[in-house]
Amino acid sequence: MRSLCLSLMLPLLWSAPLLAADLVISVEIPQLEVAEYHRPYLAFWLERDGALAANLAVWYQLEKNGETAEKGEEWLKDMRQWWRRGGRSLDMPVDGISGATRAPGIHSVTFTPGKGALADLPAGEYQLLVEAAREVGGRELLKIPFQWPPQTEQNLSATGSNELGVLKLKIVP
Numbered sequence: 001m002r003s004l005c006l007s008l009m010l011p012l013l014w015s016a017p018l019l020a021a022d023l024v025i026s027v028e029i030p031q032l033e034v035a036e037y038h039r040p041y042l043a044f045w046l047e048r049d050g051a052l053a054a055n056l057a058v059w060y061q062l063e064k065n066g067e068t069a070e071k072g073e074e075w076l077k078d079m080r081q082w083w084r085r086g087g088r089s090l091d092m093p094v095d096g097i098s099g100a101t102r103a104p105g106i107h108s109v110t111f112t113p114g115k116g117a118l119a120d121l122p123a124g125e126y127q128l129l130v131e132a133a134r135e136v137g138g139r140e141l142l143k144i145p146f147q148w149p150p151q152t153e154q155n156l157s158a159t160g161s162n163e164l165g166v167l168k169l170k171i172v173p
Contacts, residue, residue: 021149021173023111023118025056027130028165031104032137039101040134040163041075043082044109046117047127052086054117055097057109062093062100078133081141106165113149123149132163142167149173 025044044056061072073092077083092098096116111118128144140163144156154171 021113021171023113024108024168024170024172025111025128025130026106026108026166026168026170028106028160028167029102029104029132030160030163030165032162034137036136038135038137039103040132040137041079041101043076043079043087043129043131045082045085045129046121047085047129048124053126054121055086055090055094056111056117058082058087058090058092058094058098059101060092060098062098075133075135078135078139079131080133080139081129082131121148128167128169130164130167132160134163138163140164144169146171 027042027044029040029042039061041061042057042059044058046053046056058076060076063072076087076092079087090097113119113121124147126146126148128146129141131139131141133139140160142158142160142164144158144167146154146156146169148171150171150173153173154169156169156171158167159165160167
């Protein structure tokens with residue numbers, strides 16, 4: 001009986017890593033030549049059938065010149081799509097999701113299935129959405145559709161026109 005259970009469990013153990021997939025997001029924040037530059041707020045989330053499936057990350061002003069994080073939270077609503085989809089229901093800061101704004105450059109974040117926002121993500125068709133809003137600046141929303149879980153490695157991208165540069169999504173099975 002013990003050998004039968006072991007022989008049934010071994011294939012499951014060997015296939016478990018095949019079911020895992022890393023989701024790597026790379027976003028370019030362009031250097032803008034403007035008179036008054038402020039780092040953009042960014043929100044990363046997943047949607048399925050037009051509804052919020054998971055909040056991945058929110059970058060906003062946590063502190064500046066002694067001001068508290070609550071001051072930065074006041075402007076989260078400027079990321080209008082994210083705010084309407086589920087941002088307003090969050091009590092910021094959120095451990096594992098919220099973080100400080102980033103300087104111009106290319107920034108990457110990696111998400112692992114079974115952890116955090118991807119813990120209970122069922123199979124299906126999704127969209128990665130990244131929205132940027134900048135004080136005394138503009139707004140921009142980029143979308144990348146993808147299939148979860150991936151059958152093969154996927155390298156997808158979208159390009160912004162002003163507040164965001166290239167957005168890349170890499171999913172490795």
